[in-house]
Amino acid sequence: AEPKSGGIFRIYHRDSPGSASIHEGATYSLNVPFMPIFNNLVIFDQHIAQNSASTIRPELAESWAWSGDNKTLTFKLRKDVKWHDGKPFTAADVKCTFDMLMGKSQQKFRQNPRKSWYEQVEEVTTNGDYEASFKLKRPQPALLSLLASGYSPVYPCHVSPAEMRTKPVGTGPFKFVEFKANESIKLTKNPDYFKKGLPYLDGIEFTIIPNRSTAILGFVSGKFDMTFPTEVSIPLLKDVKSQAPNAVCVVEPNNVSTNIIINSTAPPFDNLDIRRALALALDRKAFIQIMFEGQGDIGGTMEPAPDGLWAMPKDMLEQIPGYGPDIEKNREEARKLMQKAGYGPDKHLQIKVSTRNIAVYRDPAIILIDQIKSIYIDAELDVVDTAQWFPKIARKDYSLGLNLTGNAVDEPDQSFYENYACGSERNYTNYCNKEIEKLFDQQSEETNTDKRKKLVWEIDKKLQEDVARPIIFHARTGTCWQPYVKNVTIMSNSSYNGYRYEDVWLDK
Amino acid sequence: MATINFDSELRRAGANATGGWGRFAFLAQRHVLGTVGLVIMLLFVLTAIFANVISRYDPLSVDSAHRLAAPSALHWFGTDSFGRDVWSRIIHGARISLAVGIGSTTLGATLGVIVGLASGYLSGWVDLVFQRVTDILQSLPLLVLALVMTAALGPSLPNVILAIAIPLIPTVARVIRANTLALREQPFVEAAKSIGMSEMRIALRHVLPNTIAPLIVLATAQLGSTILTEASLSFLGLGIPEPYPSWGRMLSESAAEYVRTAPWLVIFPGIAISLAVFGTNLFGDALRDILDPRQRG
Amino acid sequence: MFAYIVRRLFLMLVTLFGISIIIFVLLRVVPGNIVDILFDAAGFVDPADKANLERELGLSQPIVIQYLHWIGGLLHGDLGYSYVSEKPALEEILPRIPITARLAGLALLFSASIGIPLGVISAVHQGSRLDYALRVVSLSGLSLPSFWLGLLILMASVSLFGTMPIFNPNPKTWLEALTIYAVPAMAVGFRSAALTMRITRSSMLEILRQDYIRTARAKGASEASVNYHHALKNAVLPVITVIGIEAAFLIGGLIVTETVFNIPGIARFLVEALRWRDYPIVQNLVMFIAVVVVVVNFIVDMLYAAIDPRIRFGD
Amino acid sequence: MSEAKTLDTILDVKNLQTVFFTNSGLFRAVDDVSFSVRRGETLAIVGESGCGKSVSALSIMRLVPDPPGRIVGGSVTLEGTDLLKLDDAAMRDIRGNRISMIFQEPMTSLNPVMRIGDQIIEAVRLHQKVSSKEAWKQAVDMLRLVRIPEPERRAQEYPHQLSGGMRQRAMIAMALACRPALLIADEPTTALDVTIQAQILALIVDLQKRLGTGLILITHDLGVVAQTAQRVIVMYAGKKVEEATVEALFETPLHPYTRGLMASMPAVIALGAKTDARLTEIPGMVPSLTRLPPGCAFAPRCKLAVDRCRQEYPPLDEIKSNHWAACWRAGEIAEAS
Amino acid sequence: MTEQRPLLEVTDLVKHYAVRGGVLRRQVGTVHAVDGVSFALGAGETLGLVGESGCGKSTVARTVLRLVEPTSGAIKLDGEDIAPLSKTALRPYRRSMQIVFQDPFASLNPRMTAGDIVGEPLIVHGLATGAKKQERVAELFQQVGLRPDQMKNFPHQFSGGQRQRICIARALSLGPRLIVCDEPVSALDVSIQAQVINLLIDLQRQQNFSYLFIAHDLAVVAHISHRVAVMYLGRIVEIADKHELFANPRHPYTQALLASVPIADPKAKRTAPLIDGDVPSPINPPSGCAFHTRCRYAMDRCKTERPVLQAAGPAHQVACWLNEGTGQAAS
Numbered sequence A: 001a002e003p004k005s006g007g008i009f010r011i012y013h014r015d016s017p018g019s020a021s022i023h024e025g026a027t028y029s030l031n032v033p034f035m036p037i038f039n040n041l042v043i044f045d046q047h048i049a050q051n052s053a054s055t056i057r058p059e060l061a062e063s064w065a066w067s068g069d070n071k072t073l074t075f076k077l078r079k080d081v082k083w084h085d086g087k088p089f090t091a092a093d094v095k096c097t098f099d100m101l102m103g104k105s106q107q108k109f110r111q112n113p114r115k116s117w118y119e120q121v122e123e124v125t126t127n128g129d130y131e132a133s134f135k136l137k138r139p140q141p142a143l144l145s146l147l148a149s150g151y152s153p154v155y156p157c158h159v160s161p162a163e164m165r166t167k168p169v170g171t172g173p174f175k176f177v178e179f180k181a182n183e184s185i186k187l188t189k190n191p192d193y194f195k196k197g198l199p200y201l202d203g204i205e206f207t208i209i210p211n212r213s214t215a216i217l218g219f220v221s222g223k224f225d226m227t228f229p230t231e232v233s234i235p236l237l238k239d240v241k242s243q244a245p246n247a248v249c250v251v252e253p254n255n256v257s258t259n260i261i262i263n264s265t266a267p268p269f270d271n272l273d274i275r276r277a278l279a280l281a282l283d284r285k286a287f288i289q290i291m292f293e294g295q296g297d298i299g300g301t302m303e304p305a306p307d308g309l310w311a312m313p314k315d316m317l318e319q320i321p322g323y324g325p326d327i328e329k330n331r332e333e334a335r336k337l338m339q340k341a342g343y344g345p346d347k348h349l350q351i352k353v354s355t356r357n358i359a360v361y362r363d364p365a366i367i368l369i370d371q372i373k374s375i376y377i378d379a380e381l382d383v384v385d386t387a388q389w390f391p392k393i394a395r396k397d398y399s400l401g402l403n404l405t406g407n408a409v410d411e412p413d414q415s416f417y418e419n420y421a422c423g424s425e426r427n428y429t430n431y432c433n434k435e436i437e438k439l440f441d442q443q444s445e446e447t448n449t450d451k452r453k454k455l456v457w458e459i460d461k462k463l464q465e466d467v468a469r470p471i472i473f474h475a476r477t478g479t480c481w482q483p484y485v486k487n488v489t490i491m492s493n494s495s496y497n498g499y500r501y502e503d504v505w506l507d508k
Numbered sequence B: 001m002a003t004i005n006f007d008s009e010l011r012r013a014g015a016n017a018t019g020g021w022g023r024f025a026f027l028a029q030r031h032v033l034g035t036v037g038l039v040i041m042l043l044f045v046l047t048a049i050f051a052n053v054i055s056r057y058d059p060l061s062v063d064s065a066h067r068l069a070a071p072s073a074l075h076w077f078g079t080d081s082f083g084r085d086v087w088s089r090i091i092h093g094a095r096i097s098l099a100v101g102i103g104s105t106t107l108g109a110t111l112g113v114i115v116g117l118a119s120g121y122l123s124g125w126v127d128l129v130f131q132r133v134t135d136i137l138q139s140l141p142l143l144v145l146a147l148v149m150t151a152a153l154g155p156s157l158p159n160v161i162l163a164i165a166i167p168l169i170p171t172v173a174r175v176i177r178a179n180t181l182a183l184r185e186q187p188f189v190e191a192a193k194s195i196g197m198s199e200m201r202i203a204l205r206h207v208l209p210n211t212i213a214p215l216i217v218l219a220t221a222q223l224g225s226t227i228l229t230e231a232s233l234s235f236l237g238l239g240i241p242e243p244y245p246s247w248g249r250m251l252s253e254s255a256a257e258y259v260r261t262a263p264w265l266v267i268f269p270g271i272a273i274s275l276a277v278f279g280t281n282l283f284g285d286a287l288r289d290i291l292d293p294r295q296r297g
Numbered sequence C: 001m002f003a004y005i006v007r008r009l010f011l012m013l014v015t016l017f018g019i020s021i022i023i024f025v026l027l028r029v030v031p032g033n034i035v036d037i038l039f040d041a042a043g044f045v046d047p048a049d050k051a052n053l054e055r056e057l058g059l060s061q062p063i064v065i066q067y068l069h070w071i072g073g074l075l076h077g078d079l080g081y082s083y084v085s086e087k088p089a090l091e092e093i094l095p096r097i098p099i100t101a102r103l104a105g106l107a108l109l110f111s112a113s114i115g116i117p118l119g120v121i122s123a124v125h126q127g128s129r130l131d132y133a134l135r136v137v138s139l140s141g142l143s144l145p146s147f148w149l150g151l152l153i154l155m156a157s158v159s160l161f162g163t164m165p166i167f168n169p170n171p172k173t174w175l176e177a178l179t180i181y182a183v184p185a186m187a188v189g190f191r192s193a194a195l196t197m198r199i200t201r202s203s204m205l206e207i208l209r210q211d212y213i214r215t216a217r218a219k220g221a222s223e224a225s226v227n228y229h230h231a232l233k234n235a236v237l238p239v240i241t242v243i244g245i246e247a248a249f250l251i252g253g254l255i256v257t258e259t260v261f262n263i264p265g266i267a268r269f270l271v272e273a274l275r276w277r278d279y280p281i282v283q284n285l286v287m288f289i290a291v292v293v294v295v296v297n298f299i300v301d302m303l304y305a306a307i308d309p310r311i312r313f314g315d
Numbered sequence D: 001m002s003e004a005k006t007l008d009t010i011l012d013v014k015n016l017q018t019v020f021f022t023n024s025g026l027f028r029a030v031d032d033v034s035f036s037v038r039r040g041e042t043l044a045i046v047g048e049s050g051c052g053k054s055v056s057a058l059s060i061m062r063l064v065p066d067p068p069g070r071i072v073g074g075s076v077t078l079e080g081t082d083l084l085k086l087d088d089a090a091m092r093d094i095r096g097n098r099i100s101m102i103f104q105e106p107m108t109s110l111n112p113v114m115r116i117g118d119q120i121i122e123a124v125r126l127h128q129k130v131s132s133k134e135a136w137k138q139a140v141d142m143l144r145l146v147r148i149p150e151p152e153r154r155a156q157e158y159p160h161q162l163s164g165g166m167r168q169r170a171m172i173a174m175a176l177a178c179r180p181a182l183l184i185a186d187e188p189t190t191a192l193d194v195t196i197q198a199q200i201l202a203l204i205v206d207l208q209k210r211l212g213t214g215l216i217l218i219t220h221d222l223g224v225v226a227q228t229a230q231r232v233i234v235m236y237a238g239k240k241v242e243e244a245t246v247e248a249l250f251e252t253p254l255h256p257y258t259r260g261l262m263a264s265m266p267a268v269i270a271l272g273a274k275t276d277a278r279l280t281e282i283p284g285m286v287p288s289l290t291r292l293p294p295g296c297a298f299a300p301r302c303k304l305a306v307d308r309c310r311q312e313y314p315p316l317d318e319i320k321s322n323h324w325a326a327c328w329r330a331g332e333i334a335e336a337s
Numbered sequence E: 001m002t003e004q005r006p007l008l009e010v011t012d013l014v015k016h017y018a019v020r021g022g023v024l025r026r027q028v029g030t031v032h033a034v035d036g037v038s039f040a041l042g043a044g045e046t047l048g049l050v051g052e053s054g055c056g057k058s059t060v061a062r063t064v065l066r067l068v069e070p071t072s073g074a075i076k077l078d079g080e081d082i083a084p085l086s087k088t089a090l091r092p093y094r095r096s097m098q099i100v101f102q103d104p105f106a107s108l109n110p111r112m113t114a115g116d117i118v119g120e121p122l123i124v125h126g127l128a129t130g131a132k133k134q135e136r137v138a139e140l141f142q143q144v145g146l147r148p149d150q151m152k153n154f155p156h157q158f159s160g161g162q163r164q165r166i167c168i169a170r171a172l173s174l175g176p177r178l179i180v181c182d183e184p185v186s187a188l189d190v191s192i193q194a195q196v197i198n199l200l201i202d203l204q205r206q207q208n209f210s211y212l213f214i215a216h217d218l219a220v221v222a223h224i225s226h227r228v229a230v231m232y233l234g235r236i237v238e239i240a241d242k243h244e245l246f247a248n249p250r251h252p253y254t255q256a257l258l259a260s261v262p263i264a265d266p267k268a269k270r271t272a273p274l275i276d277g278d279v280p281s282p283i284n285p286p287s288g289c290a291f292h293t294r295c296r297y298a299m300d301r302c303k304t305e306r307p308v309l310q311a312a313g314p315a316h317q318v319a320c321w322l323n324e325g326t327g328q329a330a331s
Ligand SMILES: Nc1ncnc2c1ncn2[C@@H]1O[C@H](COP(=O)(O)OP(=O)(O)OP(=O)(O)O)[C@@H](O)[C@H]1O
Pocket: D020, D022, D027, D029, D048, D049, D050, D051, D052, D053, D054, D055, D056, D065, D068, D104, D289, E156, E157, E158, E159, E160, E161, E162, E187, E189
């Protein structure tokens, strides 16, 4: 059918985001409602579920080009773009945005969680009003993917970061109307959007409903056109389908891994045998069965295939200790390791499993505790308050932690550097292996995708064998919308990139 | 004039109910609802005491193969999404719920009675100070306290009990104080003074027993409502921490996801909570009636 | 008495002062501040950024200075700025007050108008079937956790009517306005009605056996007049106490109902602010709740004296 | 009592039986008591404390607390209608209108949270159509009538602000406010000094004369009985044991209990009466109403008791004209005196 | 009469109650409930206190025991002024002075059994516990004419007179030296009244009790008292040896009082009350002699000047201008 214009798109929101500034946030609670306000230089195609280098499309940039040494990336910008306040968009805005992200400008973000993405960027330069270039320290083909993420909008130069937190101004298809904390976020159509004829919607309205039951009931009763993206759990999905049989529901992986962070600096996990035993004791299928009724994926650091681009092949995966199909055999081996370390049926190891007081953290921790009972470990759950979680982790005041790692882009550079590089802020376990570090750089600079894949597999396997941060599983979640909602695509290897909604329309 | 059966009237008045058991049996059949309440309460107390004996599985043992099993001979109340036996969890949950209920009610009511009695009976500056204290306690919403305590001390049974008990103090204190204010002026209090009783003893022996009716009603209502409060705190993620099975969390976590697909996860903890609350309240009313000397019998 | 009221007002200030200190200290005792929470989302803490931010928000100042700053502002009507939304705290708090007030008011109305008459009936017919039936019904309200009752109402409404009474800041019709407040208020009121009823019943039982009730009967007063005019007025003190407590509680305690029915009231806002360690919001909200509490308590005390001439304050 | 059945009879109580069902057994508080009151007449009821006087009065009003009390037999006929057969609404019309009662304990019988004036006018307003202003005026007048100083102010006050005697007078004012056909006064003047007592009694007697009110006066003060009543009944352990005119009773009491009562009175301030002269008392104690002896309840305390007294309950016989007594030896006593 | 130091000596006792009115309940007046009362009571002596209702008898009784705080005045028990003592300091004195309240029902805790009520003082002062206490209580019950099996009953199960006896038993339980009896026999029938009065007298003989005996029944007062004080509107207007007072009443109010006593003889019927007129208010007591509004003999002087108690014969004092200095009877 031909797209129709008009209508307000009503979505419930799972919680109240802390601000409206995407750059200062690190949760898709921010991306979902505020991505429609902005544009990137480039963006992943909004209608292809699997993000990859080949689905990157120009947005504010008309085109882009790598220099011969692969160290400069130049964007030609559109000339017909205006900020929502009427000011014209120019290359200066691009420079401003990325200078600020790199911490080089006068004005500062209150917090800048993705500063490390631009580690390799030497500087951003402009050439006239409509050309901007990223000069790199070394080749990094992945940069383009990072720039195509929902996390990389271009901010206006003339609006202060503080204002962007409360009244964001963008170039995107929708303009910000209001954000009432704990209540609602309202966006309205940008009539001057540079893509003529878009958007179709008159506006988008997010009603903030932290209580999931109420929210789902609201969707079922027709008060909302769509659930909050990727927030419907598998059991709830069944419920929604039974009550609203017409609803369209999809279940997709969202590139979030559930993993165990191990404090290897202190006993008992400074002992590699015990770490190995732990890795061997995991029954990943059981986790997936319980958490997702079977609909989850087993893999390493990178999101598993087919949705993930960089996953190890199955046979390679199964060679890694603990990934083998025979759980009992694995555990037998694990017990031996434990006995070697001095534990046994009469001498159990007493530990605490720390995690946050959120179901997606707590539930796997409960399963974990139950599973490691089989290898003489008596664990107790230690639920940690949000404000204390990272300080506690940073203090190394834990022995085992249950953690979730979300990846904005299905891109090894992002995962590896963020989580496993020596000295990285998010390398909670302080895993540091100079050899692997070299491999990180090697794959990063590699422009040949196939070669790069091999390198990535090797790294991933090694990381698992080192029990750096045992990955338990990769989650899948559901999203539902009413049948009349058209042109919504849920990304299958990230949950941060697919919310521009410029061509979503309502067939009512 | 309707004919009157003297024997049955006398029986209703409890004339032939002699001895401890006779009296008990008589009261039991006079206060049917109260008896029901008492039976329910005893049942829960026994359950809590003998949880290890009655429960058939380890309440914490996860079993992915038998998750969400419907009630059957194997799992009387079915299993939850972790494959844990719901019956065993409810049985063990009785301990927690009763610990919360009895613990926080006792703590809150005792302190409340002390504050209320002192403030109403002694009046003067004691009243002034205690009134401010109750005002302050009343002004701190339960959830602020609960949040602060769990954040500062970590979620644990004693902390939850304490957090729930604190708001009870001003409630009980205010009711007791109101009663005491009126009682203080009664001639029998003056009479007690005249025989040289200490203020303390007057407060405890003469004033307090005459506030027992509202106290019982309030305390039993609170006993029930603390169980509910724990459930609500669990709903907000502030209750007794996992993996200990508290009824409130069992209900609140299953309510949303499984009410249609696995209703036993919702029904049984729900029934357990409601029954416990129901029982204490019924028993409370009956107890109040029995302790009222002016009731017949 | 006039002097008494003046003294009471002064004491209210003392109470409020006490509360201000307590909440201020409590908040600082709790580990973590807004900066930790902000960084939590990022997944790591950058010490330099953290220090910067703390300085910017005034959190690095000595605690006494912070307190004086807050109280000083409060006395000038300046509540400061929310850390999270960066809007004036007053602007954030003010619109939520009427919502909660409406909800609490309706809930109280519901609980009193159901609880008191039922309590009277139950006491008058003590031991009868009617008494049993009323108590069982009202207690069933008390026995359900409020989130569960709320959810049940929502679920029933969705399956029966295909819609649900969920909050909408600009209700279109008068009826919608009523349902979005009345339904949650009923869910809360049902619970407190049961308590009101039990207290009323207990208190009435005490009074109904008094000699002056017999005197009223001897004058030929009807049962209704005896029960409601003579007895209830004497029995109402504890009931008022409980209703007063409920009133104070409801202002800050509607969290579960507000969550289930998704009402943007004070309690939910408070929890959210606490979660964010948004001190200006939490502190000022707690102060507001405290003001309500002391005022309600004051009114209750005044009602005591108005209803029972034997009770005198300030003599 | 055939002659009492004239048109003049306001109240006729026949074989009234009121019992309490308590957990220690059946309590026959009023056992087969009959009496009648004529227009303008004062009937005094005297008897040992706890013998059922107040319960008899309450039975007439149908205000015996139920449970545990219950009227189990007899009839109470007021101006031709049997009150025990009336439905509640009809009974309410009569209470406070045709009959009113002054209760024994004025402290607890007044509603502590209502103004005295309001309590007085309540009965009036319940049964008569008067404006509230009018009624209030009436209340103040009633208070003045019972000699309460500053009635305007007192009407505005609450019971706890009045002295015991004032409360009692307020009760009296309340009972008299609607000019009843029958007034039951349960020890109406115990808390009053004799000058006021005299005034109040004079007031009641005056009202009685003017309105033809029948009065049942329950009192311990035999002086009051002598001064006010026309006829007297004497009760003992729930039963009526003697009935006579005042003159006859004071002259020749026939029942040994009545004789004991008379003898126990402290001598009227007689000059030279010696303080050390012990008052005569009736030995022993009132038996428990649950465990009454088979015969005459007074027998265990009676100096004149013979075996028959201990076995058979004596019937209430008319020993002399208009003088009934329930005693096997009443005849002998009558002759002896 | 004994000539030793009096057991109780009350000097210039004053008790004022504030009267409040209006919405703000400001004090609008003062009730002069007791307005300068002085008397002495020897050991083993009974002082009768009579007077019209509301004249402040109960207030005197309660202030003497410090159950209400006196506005001013001294209360000496055994020569020791107990008026300024703190509550705790007062407690030991409580054992030696007891009160029987005017309103028996209200002064009994509705939730305690009669036995417990009577036995409680024994426990409080550590005099007896357990079986011994029960025994003593049973004995007390019998003394006041109650059956020991009634010990387990609650106050509401008793008749008015029975309640009064419970109060007497409670007061007796401590064996005090002074008992203030506020109309202790008003609700008793004459036979039991006789028992109780005999009991009180016997106890006095045996244990040298002193009584402050308030009653309306002058016959009873006459019987039990050694001396009698007559109160009117917060003041003692006449106080004398019993024989003297009844034989030779000097104050017009006393005379009216005596003349109003109903005589238990139907033949001597009296119809008209002897004095009439409104009882004045204790808030605005009449100027001069408070009784002048109702007094047959009132003179101009009575309206302006207040007479003070003056000797009017041996062991006889009266406050009336008619008797000024003369020692002569009025009329
Ligand atoms: N509610 C009750 N429950 C049980 N027994 C009662 C109740 N009320 C009264 N009685 C008993 O009934 C008997 C009669 O009581 P009643 O009040 O009529 O006595 P009375 O003659 O008025 O005595 P008094 O002169 O002392 O007032 C008493 O023995 C009393 O114990």
